[in-house]
Amino acid sequence: MENKAINKLFEQKIIYHKNIVNISFDEKLKCLIELQKLDLEMKKSTNREIKSFEVVWNLK
Amino acid sequence: MKETLELINSLIDEGIILKYAIGGGIACLYYIEPTSTFDLDIFVILAVEENILNPLKPFYEWAEKKRFKFKDEHIILNTIPVQFLPVYNDLVKEGVENSRKVKIQDTDTFILSPEYLIAIMLQTNRAKDKIRSLQLYEETPLDKILLDNILKKYNLTDRLNNIINLNK
Numbered sequence A: 001m002e003n004k005a006i007n008k009l010f011e012q013k014i015i016y017h018k019n020i021v022n023i024s025f026d027e028k029l030k031c032l033i034e035l036q037k038l039d040l041e042m043k044k045s046t047n048r049e050i051k052s053f054e055v056v057w058n059l060k
Numbered sequence B: 001m002k003e004t005l006e007l008i009n010s011l012i013d014e015g016i017i018l019k020y021a022i023g024g025g026i027a028c029l030y031y032i033e034p035t036s037t038f039d040l041d042i043f044v045i046l047a048v049e050e051n052i053l054n055p056l057k058p059f060y061e062w063a064e065k066k067r068f069k070f071k072d073e074h075i076i077l078n079t080i081p082v083q084f085l086p087v088y089n090d091l092v093k094e095g096v097e098n099s100r101k102v103k104i105q106d107t108d109t110f111i112l113s114p115e116y117l118i119a120i121m122l123q124t125n126r127a128k129d130k131i132r133s134l135q136l137y138e139e140t141p142l143d144k145i146l147l148d149n150i151l152k153k154y155n156l157t158d159r160l161n162n163i164i165n166l167n168k
Helices: A003-022 A025-045 B002-013 B024-031 B057-066 B090-097 B114-124 B127-139 B144-153 B157-166
Strands: B017-023 B040-046 B069-071 B074-077 B080-086 B100-104 B107-111
Touching (some): B002 B017, B002 B074, B024 B040, B057 B074, B114 B157, B144 B157
Parallel strands (some): B040 B080
Antiparallel strands (some): B069 B074, B074 B080
16 A cells, blocks of 8 residues: 555544544443444344343433 | 432432542543443442441442342442442552542543553553553543653553553
8 A cells, every 4th residue: 555545544543533532421422322232232143141231321 | 321420429428438430431431432331430438437348338238228220240320330349459549539520411520530540450451451541541641740650659660561562
């Protein structure tokens, strides 16, 4: 890959990180719930153990 | 989250804890990008003398009185599984004592500072702690002098350097 393309990718990665780190805590909580759902789906589909406390938060 | 934090704050008013701080995955979520976590870890300094054989007794009694549900080692506070962890060594105690007062969803609460969070995760040293400590180190504005002092005091400097070098 050309240096230019690598630099572009790297730039995008930095922008992504800055955006995702700087979103509000409430937005992060919304992301967390989506991540929890994905995590549980993945565990179910791969028959991994689901601990009893692993409930998806019902945040208002 | 708001109601959960209010319930935790009420433990101070009820004389069960002196001070607390959010730690673990949710504290990381506050500072860095979201990663999946299912429980809310609360490090606490107890107001009553600790029962060595059953340090969580005051929380279970409180939760039973309020009719909250339990799941394993967690108390479910407004749908969120909360794990209360009495401070178990000098580093964690110092972290709680020096925690940051922040507002989450209009509620005052306390959260471990990123410097103490890094040190505690380096001490715990599980795979996910190593990843999160590096993320915190790279993505969060830190008081580097404070971090250096904490790491030196608790002999954790080499652990951080090893993780940084592995990532190079």
